[in-house]
Amino acid sequence: MAIILDGKKTANQFRETLARQVADFAAETAVIPCLAAVLVGDDPASQVYVRNKQSACSQAGIASRLLRLPAGVLQTELLDEIERLNHDPAVHGILVQLPLPGHLNTQQILDAVDPSKDVDCFHPDNVGRLVQERPRFLPCTPHGVLQLLQAYQLKTAGKHVVVVGRSEIVGKPMAALLMQKNGPLGADYANAMVTVCHSRSGDTSNILRQADILIAAIGQPQCIRGEQLRPGAVVIDVGINRIATGLVGDVDFESCAEVASAITPVPGGIGPLTVAMLLDNTLRAARLRTKH
Numbered sequence: 001m002a003i004i005l006d007g008k009k010t011a012n013q014f015r016e017t018l019a020r021q022v023a024d025f026a027a028e029t030a031v032i033p034c035l036a037a038v039l040v041g042d043d044p045a046s047q048v049y050v051r052n053k054q055s056a057c058s059q060a061g062i063a064s065r066l067l068r069l070p071a072g073v074l075q076t077e078l079l080d081e082i083e084r085l086n087h088d089p090a091v092h093g094i095l096v097q098l099p100l101p102g103h104l105n106t107q108q109i110l111d112a113v114d115p116s117k118d119v120d121c122f123h124p125d126n127v128g129r130l131v132q133e134r135p136r137f138l139p140c141t142p143h144g145v146l147q148l149l150q151a152y153q154l155k156t157a158g159k160h161v162v163v164v165g166r167s168e169i170v171g172k173p174m175a176a177l178l179m180q181k182n183g184p185l186g187a188d189y190a191n192a193m194v195t196v197c198h199s200r201s202g203d204t205s206n207i208l209r210q211a212d213i214l215i216a217a218i219g220q221p222q223c224i225r226g227e228q229l230r231p232g233a234v235v236i237d238v239g240i241n242r243i244a245t246g247l248v249g250d251v252d253f254e255s256c257a258e259v260a261s262a263i264t265p266v267p268g269g270i271g272p273l274t275v276a277m278l279l280d281n282t283l284r285a286a287r288l289r290t291k292h
């Protein structure tokens with residue numbers, strides 16, 4: 001039976017350390033890091049995510065602002081608001097809660113965020129820097145995965161890591177971090193041999209069975225089963241899917257926990273770490289501004 005990788009506990013420990021770093025930073029600079037969240041429309045899940053992020057900010061001593069805009073906001077109006085936040089010296093990090101309503105051009109909105117305030121690490125400048133191993137920010141969910149692996153000393157160097165999913169938010173930056181030489185958490189938590197699978201990969205059963213570490217970021221409830229894994233594999237389930245019985249991941253927890261050596265639960269796995277890493281980026285952004 002697999003050990004459970006407790007993302008909530010790891011995130012809480014990270015947040016305690018971060019709160020001390022924020023307090024030290026504020027004492028040195030008299031600056032309170034501030035995150036501005038932009039929420040368009042009234043999607044219930046997005047409202048919950050934003051509320052959680054704001055409450056996490058306040059527990060870490062980070063100020064937060066919420067800019068709520070109606071679902072029908074025009075592209076130009078939203079761009080103007082982003083521009084205002086870009087120029088506001090009291091705002092260090094800007095996050096645009098996704099998804100945006102369909103009439104808006106999401107790419108153009110995300111590209112409009114000042115790269116030095118881009119705490120989600122979505123801007124092409126920041127993605128490019130990440131790929132070249134000189135990051136300004138770290139992508140929140142992939143960084144959270146590395147923090148969890150490190151907390152349990154599950155090294156990635158020399159391991160075959162299979163990432164299922166190639167989104168800009170999870171799969172791609174996850175693969176980019178894992179294949180680095182030095183890595184933000186050190187060489188032991190980089191230097192993986194990475195295979196990325198996606199919806200056009202065809203039959204992936206041979207690939208999945210070779211994974212020392214499997215990272216699922218697919219968005220399909222419980223679609224990876226224990227029979228597909230190599231015995232003793234480490235399973236990181238990034239997926240969050242709402243089904244009739246509640247929230248489930250992209251892996252079938254029961255059957256995978258029988259075969260794996262370690263596995264993340266959903267909820268309580270990568271989700272809490274993603275929020276913690278957003279706080280980390282907000283402090284980084286404030287340090288960038290003040291050069292501390």
Ligand code: NDP
Pocket residue numbers: 141164165166167168169170171197198199200201217218219220238239240241270271272274275
């Ligand atoms: P996307 O929908 O953007 O990407 C899903 C990826 O999975 C795509 O690359 C897609 O391939 C691939 N895919 C879809 N079906 C299959 C399949 N049957 N076999 C192999 N690959 C497949 O999702 P995200 O990356 O944004 O999110 C993935 C999951 O993670 C979601 O459940 C989301 O809710 C969750 N999530 C959780 C976070 C957390 O904090 N825990 C943070 C962000 C996301 P293709 O590119 O070919 O379409």
